[in-house]
Amino acid sequence: MSLAIVRTVRDLRNRVDVWRRAGRTIGVVPTMGALHAGHISLVETALARTDHVIVTLFVNPKQFNNPADLAAYPRTEADDAAKLSPLGVDVLFAPDGEEMYGTGFSTSVSVSGVSEGLCGAHRPGHFDGVATVVTKLLLQSGADFAFFGEKDFQQLQVVRRLVSDLNIPVEIIGCPTVREEDGLALSSRNVRLSAEERGIAPRLAKILFTAAERLEAGGPVEAILEASRRALSDAGFDTVEYLELRDSETLRPVERLDRPARLLAAAWLGATRLIDNVPVGAQGILQSGGIT
The missing domain is CATH 3.30.1300.10 (Pantoate-beta-alanine ligase, C-terminal domain)
Structure with missing residues (x-):
C-alpha cells in the first residue's frame, strides 16, 4: 500500500467516507512534521489500534507567538513522507495555509483552566492556536481515535478538555514520552x-x-x-x-x-x-x- 499525500479537506473526507461505509476504524496523528522516533511511536500505536491511519502535517502559524520561531521551524515533507511510507500509513494530510484557514477566517477555540500557567503563561495565544487547529483536524478527519504524546502534557490536557466540552466524537490517546538513551525527550x-x-x-x-x-x-x-x-x-x-x-x-x-x-x-x-x-x-x- 502506497502513502497518499492529500492536500484538501474534500479529498480527505472522500477517502474517510469510503472507510466509514466499510465499517472501518480511523486514527489520526496530528503533527507539524520534522518527524522523529517520538512521532513514529504515535503512528505505530495508531496502526495497532485502528484500521486506517491519517498523519497530518501542518506547521500551524496560529500557535507561534514568536515569528522567528515559526520561520525557523523545520519543514521536511519529503523526508517525513519517506519515513511514513514503509509503515502502512494510509494518508499524509498536508494542507497549505489557505486550505486550512482560508480568506476571512475569524474563529478561535479557547480552552480556559488547563491552558493557564506553565507554557500558557510564557507563550501568549499558543494554546488558542493549538485548540483551533486541533479542533479543525479532528473534524476534518472524522477520526475515531487521535494520538498525542505526553511530552507536551499541557497540550494533551487542552485537547482532552476541548473534545469533552465540544462533544467531538473522538477518543484522545496519550502516549508515553520517547527519550534518547541519555534521557533527553525527543523533540x-x-x-x-x-x-x-x-x-x-x-x-x-x-x-x-x-x-x-x-x-x-x-x-x-x-x-x-x-x-x-x-x-x-x-x-x-x-x-x-x-x-x-x-x-x-x-x-x-x-x-x-x-x-x-x-x-x-x-x-x-x-x-x-x-x-x-x-x-x-x-x-x-x-x-x-x-x-x-
Whole structure:
C-alpha cells in the first residue's frame, strides 16, 4: 500500500467516507512534521489500534507567538513522507495555509483552566492556536481515535478538555514520552542544540526524575521544587521558565502530594526552549520507566 499525500479537506473526507461505509476504524496523528522516533511511536500505536491511519502535517502559524520561531521551524515533507511510507500509513494530510484557514477566517477555540500557567503563561495565544487547529483536524478527519504524546502534557490536557466540552466524537490517546538513551525527550527542536548544549540538555530529565523520586519519598514539595530549579541553573540552563508540580488532570498547582500529579518544566539552552514532564504519585516513577 502506497502513502497518499492529500492536500484538501474534500479529498480527505472522500477517502474517510469510503472507510466509514466499510465499517472501518480511523486514527489520526496530528503533527507539524520534522518527524522523529517520538512521532513514529504515535503512528505505530495508531496502526495497532485502528484500521486506517491519517498523519497530518501542518506547521500551524496560529500557535507561534514568536515569528522567528515559526520561520525557523523545520519543514521536511519529503523526508517525513519517506519515513511514513514503509509503515502502512494510509494518508499524509498536508494542507497549505489557505486550505486550512482560508480568506476571512475569524474563529478561535479557547480552552480556559488547563491552558493557564506553565507554557500558557510564557507563550501568549499558543494554546488558542493549538485548540483551533486541533479542533479543525479532528473534524476534518472524522477520526475515531487521535494520538498525542505526553511530552507536551499541557497540550494533551487542552485537547482532552476541548473534545469533552465540544462533544467531538473522538477518543484522545496519550502516549508515553520517547527519550534518547541519555534521557533527553525527543523533540523536533533538539536539532537546534549545539554540541555543548546537547551535552547539557539531558540534565533536564535527570533533575525531574530525581525530584519526582524525592517527592514520592515524602519530601517537602516547595523545597524540592526550589532545589530543582537551582539545579537546572547550576547545570547550565540559561533560563528556567518554570518547574512546577501540578494535578495530572486539572493542572492546578499541588502543594501536597495526595493525588496523581505531574512535574513539569521548561528551560532554555541558548536559543532552544526545552520542555519535559514526569508523572508523580501512585506508581508514577514506575509507570514512566525512569532514567538509567
